[in-house]
Amino acid sequence: MPAPTKLLLTGPPASGKTTLLLEALRRAADAGDGTACLVVPTATMAQHLRHWMAREGLPLSPRAVQTLYAFIQPWAGKAAQIPTASLSLVCQEALERIRPPVFEPLRELPGFHDALASLLDELASAGCGAAALLEPHLRAYREAEFLPALAEVLAGAEEDLASAGLHLRASRLRIAASAIEEKGLGGLRQVFLDGFFTLTSVELDLVATLARHASVTITLPEWPGAETARRFLLEAGFTESKTAESRRQPRRVVVAAGNLEQEVNEMARRILEERAAGRRFHEMGIVVRGEGRYLPALRATLERLGIPARFYFAEPLSAIPVIGRVEAAVAAALRNWDHEALVDLLRLLPPSPDLDAAEFELLKRLPGQGLEALREAPALRTFLESVDRLSPLAAWRSERLVPGEWAKRLAELPRLLPAPVIEDGAPAAQVEAWRTEAAALRAFRAALEEAAVAAGIEPLPLAEFWDTVRLVVTGSELRVRDQRRDVVHVMDANEARQWELPVVFVGGLTEGNFPRRHSQNSLFSDRLRLALRESGYHLRTSAEAEVVERFLFDLAVSRATDLLVLSYPQFDNAGNETLPSFALQEMLDAGGLEMEECPAVRIRPDRPGLITRPPAIRDRTLRASVAERHAVITPSAVEAFLQCPYSFHARHTLGLNGRPPHPKERLDHSARGQIVHDVLAKSLLTAEDVETIFERHFSNACRSLNVPPGFRREALRLEMLASLRAFRRDESVPPGGDSRAERSFLFALPGGPTLRGRIDRIDRYPGHRALIIDFKYTRPVNLRRYISGHEDGVRVQAGVYLLAARECFQLEPAGVLFCAIRREVRWDGWHAGLPLRVGRGEEGGARLAELMQEAVDLIQRTVNEIAAGRIEPAPADPDMCGFCEFIDICRIETAAAPMTAGAAS
Amino acid sequence: MTVLSAAQERAVRRLGQDVCLVAGPGSGKTRVLVHRFQWLVEDRGIPPSRILTITFTEKAAAEIKRRLVEEYRQRPELRRQVEAAPVSTVHAFCARLLRENAVQAGIDPAFKVLDEADAERLLHETSETVLDQLHRDAPEKVVSLLEALAVAPSNAFGESRHPDLAESLVDAYTAMRIAGCGVEGIPAPPAGKDWQSLLNPYLASILDKPDPEKLTPNQTETHAQLREWAGRVRELLAQPVGVSHFEVLGDDRVNIARLKADSAARNAWTALKRDGVLQEAISLLASLYYAPLRGELTAALQSLDTAYRQQKRAVSSLDFSDLEEAAISLLREREAFRDHVRSSFEFILMDEVQDTNPLQWMLLDLLRRPGRFFAVGDPNQSIFGFRHAQPAIFRGYRDTLSQSGGEIDSLHTNYRSRPSLLNAVNAVFTETEGIEPHDLMPPEDSPACTDTAIEILYAQGEDLGSASRNEACWLARRIRELEGAEIVRTRDGLRPAKLADMAILVRSTSVLPLLQEALAAFSVPFLLTGGGTFFDSRPVRDAMLWLSTLANPSDEVSLAGVLRSPLVGLSDESILRLRSGGPLQAALGSPPTLEDTTDCERLAAFSALYQRLRPLRDALSPDRLLLPLLDASGYEEILQTQDRANLAKLLAMLREERPNPLAERLEDLSSRRAAGREAEAPPPDSSQAVRLLTMHKAKGLEFPIVFVPCLQKGTRNTTDPLRFSPRFGLGARWRNPHNGEPVSDPAYGEAARAATKEQAGEEARLFYVAMTRAIDRLVLSYAQSARPAERAKRVSAVFSVSDPLPAQPVTMVHRLGFRYVLHAPESLPPLDLLRSVHRQPSPETMMERLPMRSRRDATVTVTSVALFSACPRRYYLDRYLGWEAGSPTSAAPGNLTDEPGEGEPPLSMEVDAVELGTLVHRLLAGEPADEAPPEAMKLASVFQSSPLGQRAERASRIRREDAFLVDLGEVLLSGQIDLWFEEGGELVLVDYKTDRGVGGSAAYSLQMRLYALALERLAGRLPTLAVLFYLRSGQAIRVDLSTGDLHEARAAVTQLLEAQDKVAFPLNPSAQCTRCPFYQGLCPVSL
C-alpha cells in the first residue's frame, strides 16, 4: 500500500477546488473498491453531491458521501451529541443549581441560557472547557468580573452533561478521533473533505488523526479566517496545492428594485424568462442572508407564479399548527379549561361549521373556567366532544410521574386530537401542510424524549414537565423533506457555499443585511477572546465574524456560472431609503457589473377584474318580500333608512350578524341606554330611590350581558349613576301623578305602513293633553343635532310619538320633549300650551301638526323607497359613518364626487 | 472634497473646546458634519472606529455613512474602516452597547427591540390590567379615583376624545420616563403657598377695613353680601378641607359692579375673582382634598411600571426608552465601564441636537469628554416636543459653552431657497415667541430678488367649510397650473416642474381628506407620507373581509362584505337571496343555485376556493391565503396605482412574523388598525405625484415648490387629566367635589401653563420649518375663519391681507422689498383644469403564471416503488407524506422506517421481526453483531450453509449490504442490495427474507427486478440469477428477470412519478389492508 498522501487544496472561491477534489474522488472510485469517502459539512450538501455522483455515473456507494456527523458515527459509538435546545436547558439547570449572585438578575432569561450554551459549545470547539475562563491572565480585564461565576456555571453544565452521558459536538469529535487513533479506519483508505470554510481546533485534530490512517485531501478556501487552519495543516505535513485558475466569469447584473416585493418579483420574472429560454428550474438558485423577510415573500411569489422551489431552511417547530394545537390542548387542560385557553384550542382545530358557531358562542361567554358551565350551550356540543377526548390530560394534572413516563404519555396526545382527513388530488400547499404536520409530530416525539432526558429522573407534575417540553419545542427546528428535482433552490448564504449553478440570484444586498454586522459577545468580550489566545485557544471575535460575513458574501456572488443577478431594495417597507450593501458598492466600483432596470411588473390574473353591479334590488319578487318584511316598522328603523339605505338594508333586511363584541365592549352605548331607560321607567312606578333601582338593573344587565368586572365597568357604572342623579336633581319637567312609562304603540298609517314602538313617558295634562317624553342617554351637546334632524328630514320620532298619542292613547298631542341625560341633563322639543320652562313652546300647535305631517310623509316616502329596492350607501350625515358597523362593506367611497359637484356649481 | 465657506471651515476645524454649531435651514450642516469627520480622520489621524456619530433618524445615519463611504471610494483600507464606523441613532447605539454588555446590564442578551406601536399597545394593555387588578384588590380606591378625576369613563366605543383613566396613566407614565424620572422619584408637588395665607389678606381687606361711607342702598347690600361670604370663608380657614370649602369658595355670586369703586373690598374682590386668586385657592384646596388619592395615583403608576417591565421581560423585549434608561444606568453605575466606553471614542459628533430629549441628553452627558463633542443643531427647528424633545437642552449647552469662554459657530447662509423666500421667512418670524432671531441670508453672490416666489392665497366663503373647500380647490388648481410651466432648480439643473417637485405640508392630518378630495377632483395624483389611513383603504378592507371569512364565516358582516366586493362580485340581490335561505355561511358549504347565472358561477368558484384554503388557514401565512383569491378574481386589475401599492404593503405586513392562528393574527391587525397610525404605502412610481405630508415629516427635506395650506387651523388643547413635568411633578385635573367641574391642582396648572407656552413656540417653529423647505416657490394659504390660528394672523399682518381683498391675483411689494402675489378668491375656481389631464401610466410587464409543474421527486427508493405498486395510498401516506405508523389514529404500530434507501426492512414484518431481520442482515454482512440472539445466529447460518451461500464463499467479486443510488434517466433509484456476487461467470443477486411465509409476493419480485436494474449500473451488466432466500425455511426462490419483467419494473417507477405529478394515489383495497398501519385510521378504506 502506498504511503498515505496529505493534500491541502486552497484557492479563492470558485477557483475549482471542488472540481479538483471530485476528480480525485472519481479516480478513487474508478479504482473501484469502495475505500474512499467524501466528508462534507451539511446533509443537504451531502445529498446534493450524492445525486451529482449518481448522475455522473460514479460507481460509488451513496454511503461514500457523508456529513462529518455521520462519518464519525462508527467511532463515536454511543456518545450522543446533545441537541442545541437541550444544551440551553442543561445550562439553565446548572445556573439554577449554582445560582451565582452576580447572575441573579439574568437567571430566568432564556437568551442568557442560550448565550451560556453557545459559549460552552464555542469553548469546547476551541479545544478548551470552562476551566479556560479561569486563566489568571484574564483577570486583568474589566469584563473579567463575571468570569469566576461564568466558569462555575459552565463547569456545572459540563458535569451535568458528563453524568447524563451527553456530549457536545467537540467532545464527540474527540471521542471519535481517539477511537480512530486506536482502531484505525477499517478499510477506508482515502478521505476527502470539502465544503468547510475553516476548521475548529478539535476538527483539525480529527483531520490530523485521519491523515495518520488514510490519505486525506481537504479543500480550504483562501480567506483570512482559514489561515490558522491552513497553517496547522501545513505543520501537520499536508502539501498545499493552490488553485488559481478561476473559472469563466458569468454575466453579472445588478438590479435596484423599488422595494422588497419588487425585488422578489424581479427575481421571479427573470426565472420565468430563463425558463422560457429553455433553462431548467433546477439550474437556478436564490441566495439570501438568513430567513428574515425574504423567505415569506419568495415562498408566496414563487408559488403564485407556479415556479416550483425548494427552500433549504428550517422552520421553528413551534410555528407548525399541529404543534400549536397540542400546546393549546395542554395549556387548556393545565389552566383548568379556562375559556380563553379553550378559544385558543378551538381556533387551532381543523375548521368546521360546528366549530365556527362554537367559537362565537365561546367568545360570548368569555371570561370563565371549567367545562360544566358550557354544557348547556347546544352550539358547543361538538367542540366539547373534542375536549372530552382530552379528559385524560385533565386527570394527569394531579399526578407526579418521572419525566420518561410523562414523555410516553404525551407522545400519545396527538391521538386524542382530531386527525387530518387526507385525500389524494390535493393542491400542492395542502400536500405540503400534511407533510409538515407528519414531520412535526415526529419532531414533537423527539422533543418529548429530549425533554425527558433534560428533566432528570425525579417524579414531577405535568405542568413542570410541560415547561421543559415547551423550552425544547421552542428551541427546535423542523426541516421538511422535499425531494423534488426540477425546482429553483432557495437557500441561505451558508448553505450556498458548495453549490454551483448556472443562474444565481443574490438578493437583499442592503447595508447591514448582507454582509451582516456583528456585535461583541455579551458573555465573553473580544478583549477576553484575544487574551485567551495567549493560552492557545482561538475564539472568534466580532471583527472576525464580520470577516466571515464578508467571505460568505464573496462566496455567494461566486456561485453562478452563467448569470449572476445581484439585487437590493431601494426602499424599506416603511418607505425609507435604504443603503445598498457596501460590499456590493465595492463590486460596482471594481467594474464588470451591468446595472439593469427593474421593470414594473404585474401578474396576470385568471380573469380581468370583476364588474360589480350597482347596489339595488330590482327583482320584483324580492322587492315584494322586502316590502312585506317592513310592513310593520319602527320609527327608529325609518330613521336608520333615512340616515343610510345601505346600513338599513344590512341591519334590518339582511339582519347580518358580526363577531361577538369583546367582553370590555359588551356594555356598549345601546346597552347602557337600555339600562338608563329601564331605571327611569321603573323609578316612575315605584317609590324606590333611583340608586337602588339602578344598582339592581346594572348588575342584572352585567350578568345577562356577561360583562366582566373591572375598572372600566366601574367607570361606566359611575357615569350612569351620576347621570341618573343629575336627572333626579333636575326639576324641569317633574313627573306628575299622571305620568306613564314605557307605553307601547302599534297603529297603521292610512295607506301603510303600520308603526310600532314604545314611548318612554307620557305626561297627561288636563284636557286629555299629552306630553311625550323620550330619554336619550347621550351628552346634551348631541341633542341639538337630534332636534335639527327633524328639520332636516332625517328624524320622524317626534311626529310618530305625537301621532301615537292620538291614535293609540286617545290623547291630544300637546308636546314632545327629548331629554338628554349623560352627566348633565338637557331638554328640548316642541309643545303648545303647556306650562313648561324647557322646549320650544313658542312655535305652538302648528309646529306639532307639521311634525306629524312631516313624519307621515317621510315614513311613506321611506317605505316606498324600501319597496323600490333602494339600498345604496348614502349617509345623510357622513360623520355617523365612523360609528357604523357596515363601514367596511358598504363600499361608500369618499371619492371626489361631492367636491366636483361643488366646483361645478 | 467640496469647498466650504469660511464659517463652515471654522466649525470643521475647531479644536480645544466642545463645538456648538447653530446651523440654520439650508446652511449645509450635514456637509459640515461629514467634513469634520474627514478632517478628524485625515488631519488628526483619528481612526474612524473612534469617532461616534449620532443622528436623529436611521435615514440620516445612512446618508452620512453613504457620503463618507463615497468620499473614501478610492482608498479601500480607509473605506472599510469608515464602513464599520459607529454612525447610528441614539437607539441603535444603545442597543449595541446593551447587547454587548447585557450581562452587566442585567438584561436578556437576546433582547428584541419593540417598535413604537407594539410598545404602545403593550403599555396600554398593561395599564388596563393594572387598573383591573387594582379594582379587584381595592374597588373603593378605583371608585374614588374615577369619581375624583376628570376622566372619560371609557374610550372603548369611540365615543370620547377625552382620555380615560388607563390612557391618562399611560401618558403620565411615558412623560415621566422620558424626563428621566423614575416612578419612585416623582417630585413632590410644589410646596409654597397654602390657601389660607393666600386668601387671608383679601379676606382681611373685605372684613376688617370698614366700608367707605356713602354707599348706595344697592352697594350697601352687596358689600354686606361680600362680607358675609368672607366671613364664611374665614370660618373655614381653620377647618379640615371638605366639600363645604369648595361650596363656599365657589359661591362667588357677588356682583363686582355693585361694589363701590376703589373701595378696599372691591379691590380685594377684583383680585380674588378677576386675577384668579380665588381659583388658585380652589386649586390649592383640591390638592389638599385629594392628597390621599394622589398617593393612589402614584401607587398605580408604580404598579404600571412594575407590570410593564415584567411584561417586557417575559418576552425579552425592550422599548426605546428602556434602551436609553438601561444604557444610562449602565454608564452611570459602573465607573470603570463608563471610562472604558468614553475612552473608546476620541470624538463624538451629534446631529440635530435640538431634537434631543432629556433622557438622551443624560446619556450624551455620560459619554462625552470635554473638548471632544461636536454638536450641530438649530433651536429654531426643534419640532418634536410631542416626543418630549426640548430645545432648551441645546440652548443650555450653547449657553454653558459660551459662558465658559467657548466660541459658538453659526451658519445662517441659506444655500437652498431663493432670496425672496428668505426675506419672507425673516419677515414672518421677526419677534416670534419660540424663534430665535437670526435672519437667514442668501449667499453673497445671489442676484437681487425681483421674482414673485411667494404666493398668499386667502380663500373666502360663506362659512369656514365653504372657504376651506375653496382654498383646497384653488390650491389643487394652482398645482395644475404650475405643473410643466414653472421652471425649478433641481439636482439635475433647471427644468419645468413635475408633480414630484411639489409638496403640500400640513400641520395636522385632519385636513387631509379635504385636500385629497380636491386633488382628486383636479386629477392631481399625490403621495401621502404619514397619516394613519392605510387600514381604511379599500383593498386593505376587502382583503381583511376575506381573511375574516376564512377565520370564521359566521361573521356575516365580513362574509357579505367579501361577497359583494370585487373579490367575488355577487350582486346585492343574490346576497339577499342567500340570506333569505338561512345563515349566509351555508352558501359556502354547498352553494345553492342562484337565478343570476353569472352570480351562480362566481359563487361556485368562490366556494371552491374557500373550501380549498380554509383547512390551510393556519398552515399558510395570510398572504398566501389572499393571493389565490386576488388572482382568481382579477382584483388587482381594477385598482388604481395607490391602491395596488397599499395591497402590496398589506401583503408584506401579512408576511411579518406574528402570532398564529389566523384569528389571532386578525385581532392583532385590528388593534393596529384601531391605533390609526399606519400610513399608506408609497406608490411604486412616485415621480408623477405631489407629496402630501405633515410638517413634522418634512423635516430635513426640501422641495422646489412648497404649499403650506390651512394656516387658519389651530391645534386642539389636550385635556389629559394627568400631567407630568419634571419641575412640578405629577399634576391632576380633579373634579370639584362640590359641583363636578374640573379643577386643576397647582402642579397641573403650572405644567399646563408651561406647556401652553412651549406649544406656542413649537407651532411657530413648525411653520418656520415648513416655510424653509421651499427652494423656488412657496404658497401659503388659508381659509377665512372667525378664529384663525396664530400663524394665519401673522401671515395676514405681514402680507397685508386685509380689505379690500383682491378676488384676482395681484402682485404686491413688501416693505422689505420683495414681491409676492396675493389672491383672495370668494368662490370655487373655474372648471378649466378639472379632470382634463391624462397622465401616461408607467409601462408594466405582465407576468404569466405557469400551470402546476411536475412535482416528481429526484429519487425514489426501491421499497417505495414496491409499496406504491402494492397500494398507492399506503405509499402516499407513509412515504410521500411521511405519516409515521403510530401517528394519530392509526390502528397499529407500523413496520416501515421513514428513512428510505439504507437498510430498508422488507414489506410486511412486525416490529420485533424488524429488529431480528436487521441483526441477521448484519451477521450476513460479516459485521460483528454483539450479543446477537441465538435465533439470529441460527437464521444466518441457514444461508451460510446453503448451496447459494457456498457459492458466495467462492465468488470472485462480492458485495454485501450494498447501498446504491443509480440514475435511471427520469429519476435516481436508491436502495440496498443484500448480496450480489460473481461466481462461475454468473452474476447473482440475493435478497434475504426472514418472513415465515414463502412464495414471494408480487412486491418482492418487483423489488428484485429493480435491484437488478440497479445492479446493471453497478456491475456493468444485468444479473443472470436473482434469488429470494427465505432464511426460516432455507428455500431459495428464483425471480424471473425477462426483458418484459424488467420493462414492467421500469414502468412501475414511471407510474409512481406520474402519480406524484398528479397527486393521484388511489386505494387498493385487499386482504393486506388489515395488516396496514393506516387501516381504519388515515386510510378511509372500508372492506
Ligand code: SF4
Ligand atoms: S358607513 Fe355610512 S354609508 Fe356605509 S353603510 Fe354605514 S352609514 Fe351607510
